[in-house]
Amino acid sequence: MPINSSLLIQYFSYFSILKFTESVFRSVGFSGSDAELSARLLTRADIRGIDSHGVARLSGYIRLVNAGRLNPLPKFQWSGRFPVLRTLDADQSIGFVSANAAMMECISMAETFGCGMVAVNNSNHFGIAGQYAMLAAEKGLVGMAFTNASPLVAPTHSLDRMLGTNPISIAIPSQKSKPFVLDMATTTAANGKLEILQRKNQEAPSGWIQKSDGTISKDPNELRSGGALRPLGSFEELGSHKGYGLGSMVDILSGVLSGANFGPWVPPFVAFLPLAAENVGKGIGHFFIAFRPDGFMEQEQFLERMEKWMTTFRSSQTIGEENVMVPGDPEWALEEQRMKEGIPLLPAVVDDLNQLAAEFGLPLLKSI
Amino acid sequence: MPINSSLLIQYFSYFSILKFTESVFRSVGFSGSDAELSARLLTRADIRGIDSHGVARLSGYIRLVNAGRLNPLPKFQWSGRFPVLRTLDADQSIGFVSANAAMMECISMAETFGCGMVAVNNSNHFGIAGQYAMLAAEKGLVGMAFTNASPLVAPTHSLDRMLGTNPISIAIPSQKSKPFVLDMATTTAANGKLEILQRKNQEAPSGWIQKSDGTISKDPNELRSGGALRPLGSFEELGSHKGYGLGSMVDILSGVLSGANFGPWVPPFVAFLPLAAENVGKGIGHFFIAFRPDGFMEQEQFLERMEKWMTTFRSSQTIGEENVMVPGDPEWALEEQRMKEGIPLLPAVVDDLNQLAAEFGLPLLKSI
Numbered sequence: 154m155p156i157n158s159s160l161l162i163q164y165f166s167y168f169s170i171l172k173f174t175e176s177v178f179r180s181v182g183f184s185g186s187d188a189e190l191s192a193r194l195l196t197r198a199d200i201r202g203i204d205s206h207g208v209a210r211l212s213g214y215i216r217l218v219n220a221g222r223l224n225p226l227p228k229f230q231w232s233g234r235f236p237v238l239r240t241l242d243a244d245q246s247i248g249f250v251s252a253n254a255a256m257m258e259c260i261s262m263a264e265t266f267g268c269g270m271v272a273v274n275n276s277n278h279f280g281i282a283g284q285y286a287m288l289a290a291e292k293g294l295v296g297m298a299f300t301n302a303s304p305l306v307a308p309t310h311s312l313d314r315m316l317g318t319n320p321i322s323i324a325i326p327s328q329k330s331k332p333f334v335l336d337m338a339t340t341t342a343a344n345g346k347l348e349i350l351q352r353k354n355q356e357a358p359s360g361w362i363q364k365s366d367g368t369i370s371k372d373p374n375e376l377r378s379g380g381a382l383r384p385l386g387s388f389e390e391l392g393s394h395k396g397y398g399l400g401s402m403v404d405i406l407s408g409v410l411s412g413a414n415f416g417p418w419v420p421p422f423v424a425f426l427p428l429a430a431e432n433v434g435k436g437i438g439h440f441f442i443a444f445r446p447d448g449f450m451e452q453e454q455f456l457e458r459m460e461k462w463m464t465t466f467r468s469s470q471t472i473g474e475e476n477v478m479v480p481g482d483p484e485w486a487l488e489e490q491r492m493k494e495g496i497p498l499l500p501a502v503v504d505d506l507n508q509l510a511a512e513f514g515l516p517l518l519k520s521i
Numbered sequence: 522m523p524i525n526s527s528l529l530i531q532y533f534s535y536f537s538i539l540k541f542t543e544s545v546f547r548s549v550g551f552s553g554s555d556a557e558l559s560a561r562l563l564t565r566a567d568i569r570g571i572d573s574h575g576v577a578r579l580s581g582y583i584r585l586v587n588a589g590r591l592n593p594l595p596k597f598q599w600s601g602r603f604p605v606l607r608t609l610d611a612d613q614s615i616g617f618v619s620a621n622a623a624m625m626e627c628i629s630m631a632e633t634f635g636c637g638m639v640a641v642n643n644s645n646h647f648g649i650a651g652q653y654a655m656l657a658a659e660k661g662l663v664g665m666a667f668t669n670a671s672p673l674v675a676p677t678h679s680l681d682r683m684l685g686t687n688p689i690s691i692a693i694p695s696q697k698s699k700p701f702v703l704d705m706a707t708t709t710a711a712n713g714k715l716e717i718l719q720r721k722n723q724e725a726p727s728g729w730i731q732k733s734d735g736t737i738s739k740d741p742n743e744l745r746s747g748g749a750l751r752p753l754g755s756f757e758e759l760g761s762h763k764g765y766g767l768g769s770m771v772d773i774l775s776g777v778l779s780g781a782n783f784g785p786w787v788p789p790f791v792a793f794l795p796l797a798a799e800n801v802g803k804g805i806g807h808f809f810i811a812f813r814p815d816g817f818m819e820q821e822q823f824l825e826r827m828e829k830w831m832t833t834f835r836s837s838q839t840i841g842e843e844n845v846m847v848p849g850d851p852e853w854a855l856e857e858q859r860m861k862e863g864i865p866l867l868p869a870v871v872d873d874l875n876q877l878a879a880e881f882g883l884p885l886l887k888s889i
Contacts, residue, residue: 235634310840333769387754387759395706404830416834450608465785478678
């Protein structure tokens with residue numbers, strides 16, 4: 154994928170973006186450690202090439218703070234009745250801080266008992282799901298992370314936006330390779346991909362979007378006229394009920410089970426859209442799992458088998474020129490590249506960051 | 522879906538099929554309780570309308586016994602180092618018996634500690650995944666079941682069959698409704714759907730199958746000429762890498778982590794295909810999870826919220842005449858219908874059962 158597709162794109166060093174982001178979070182009242190953590194987890198999306206979830210969203214989080222929907226100084230409340238299950242009421246925390254705490258708790262329970270699960274309610278968006286799963290993989294565990302999100306997706310046969318793009322992620326450590334990291338929206342395409350098409354004034358492939366009457370649309374702006382995203386599978390004959398089922402699973406684990414809002418009641422990310430009149434829970438919800446491979450076989454044996462899995466799949470016969478990759482490979486490659494070459498930001502994103510700098514009296518970001 | 526699409530289809534009472542199946546398993550040396558259990562779990566597919574996984578496969582299991590690949594009197598070997606994780610070496614058991622034991626162990630661990638996970642190696646095919654997840658839901662728990670299977674599916678950009686149709690299933694109890702049951706192959710279409718098209722001499726939709734050169738095919742017989750099934754998502758622009766990622770996750774949990782074979786080494790279900798020259802593990806593998814909703818909130822509150830989720834989704838606005846369903850609804854409806862009206866069997870399946878009857882000196886099944 155060519156990154157530098159426009160001469161208007163400027164490059165910034167990762168560390169300058171990280172420091173700037175941390176300063177902005179401090180400026181709206183985050184504690185030092187929460188500001189550092191949130192900045193690190195938000196900008197992880199920029200390093201890994203999921204540009205829609207990185208600093209492009211920083212001003213959105215700040216507007217949620219200003220609207221009183223995101224608490225910069227949350228007090229976490231934990232509950233649970235069993236050794237390996239916990240619920241976290243995140244007190245309207247930014248998702249980065251609550252999700253990080255939840256996965257750390259999963260890892261801690263897993264280290265003692267073999268596995269741990271945490272459901273989080275009263276939270277906000279947490280950026281890319283995969284990085285929480287990766288926290289477990291860095292420690293040699295298998296990690297899974299799920300979240301519900303603002304409703305944009307219509308179930309099979311439905312006109313209504315009932316589900317978010319509700320990601321599934323799993324990270325699995327290997328011997329020599331970087332971990333296997335699956336991190337996928339349960340829709341055909343994540344909303345961020347529509348935003349890219351909107352900016353480029355291009356059509357979407359048939360199967361991503363439906364109009365307000367349920368027929369297929371190629372217009373990436375269709376969601377502004379009552380349209381909806383389609384679940385993975387896109388069409389009934391290609392199994393869209395499966396994408397709908399997976400998105401539902403994520404909504405139930407993250408929302409129903411945690412005590413958060415679910416389905417059409419999940420609050421919007423953007424502060425200019427009002428909250429629903431009715432609530433069925435608190436904020437948005439997440440769900441996390443960590444478990445130890447060495448509960449099933451020797452760790453070294455598992456890592457060796459996992460390495461064999463990865464090399465076997467990577468070396469399968471290709472169609473034409475494209476490589477066969479395993480989940481996570483493209484993001485690991487981008488991470489290496491961007492740490493060296495810097496993070497490309499679109500002019501609109503740079504303007505947005507400059508406005509934040511002016512608002513909080515911070516020095517402007519300088520491109521490299 | 523019209524069941525009675527051919528006058529050649531005969532109907533049989535569920536109980537007559539169940540008893541016949543039990544007698545066949547006894548005849549090849551199963552213990553009484555394993556024969557009863559295997560018959561009940563195999564024919565659950567017939568009641569729920571997944572005809573490809575029911576008695577149509579009975580003779581296939583018997584051929585595996587005769588080929589020495591399926592042990593009618595297995596001795597299970599359990600291992601584990603943590604309170605909530607176990608590995609089961611199933612000693613070439615039929616999948617029904619090992620999967621049932623594994624999920625029961627998950628439920629037992631969950632009842633004490635909150636959750637339980639079991640990885641199974643050295644097993645054989647276990648029928649429909651959803652029924653093991655349902656064992657947990659019947660007890661008020663959330664259940665998940667996964668299995669790898671004979672390689673038929675090509676990763677995105679690959680020519681090679683590297684994965685099985687590797688299902689994901691989850692069952693979640695509700696207050697008044699029957700449980701939410703997602704049970705889906707991670708391919709666009711399960712192999713059973715191809716078999717139906719082969720019998721009817723019809724084309725497959727574009728996106729299910731690729732030829733041996735990787736181009737799209739509509740021929741349901743393509744797998745006999747080196748073709749492959751495509752992962753859920755079907756095409757790169759519609760997210761086939763996501764279906765590939767999900768199938769990979771299932772293969773790693775079920776195969777790599779359990780000590781079973783994985784990827785291209787998973788042994789074929791049909792006894793006439795030889796085993797691979799190399800093995801990377803034992804038999805095929807499964808993975809199971811059970812956990813308690815009341816580890817996160819009061820059980821009654823959870824069931825009420827789940828009921829609200831189900832009624833909300835079912836009552837969303839429809840496109841045209843089709844109902845919006847939640848995962849499991851079609852199978853629960855078929856189960857009710859078939860318990861009343863009987864199970865429809867194709868002539869080829871009836872012939873197959875009559876041959877088994879002759880082989881073991883059992884009375885022929887009588888249609889109703």
